[in-house]
Amino acid sequence: MNGDTENTVEYSKSRFWRRKDEENGIVVIGLTDSGIEELGDLSELELPSEGTEVEKNEAVGRAEGSYSEFEVIVPISGTVCGVNEEAVKNLTMVMEDPLEEGWLLKIQAE
Secondary structure: OOHHHHHHEEEOOOOEEEEEOOOOOEEEEEEOHHHHHHHOOEEEEEOOOOOOEEOOOOEEEEEEEOOOEEEEEOOOOEEEEEEOHHHHHOOHHHHHOOOOOOOOEEEEEO
């Protein structure tokens, strides 16, 4: 992971991080290390489809692991413009590289 990525990531007090591309307004969302630790071994991930309109603090999906499960909450309002289908198929990506390869959603902010 490069230093630029670390400097632009914002961590919430909950289980998710977000990174905003200032040029196009797209916000990338993923699980934090503490969220992954809380889940344990990730066994299921449900995410919304591209084109879905979402509202700030709305539950839009679900993450289930060996220790717990919780809702995927979005930190902004907008339209889902990307879903990491590879991560949904290969949950190890989310657990091993949550900031890069294991991101969950991209949202075009309103």
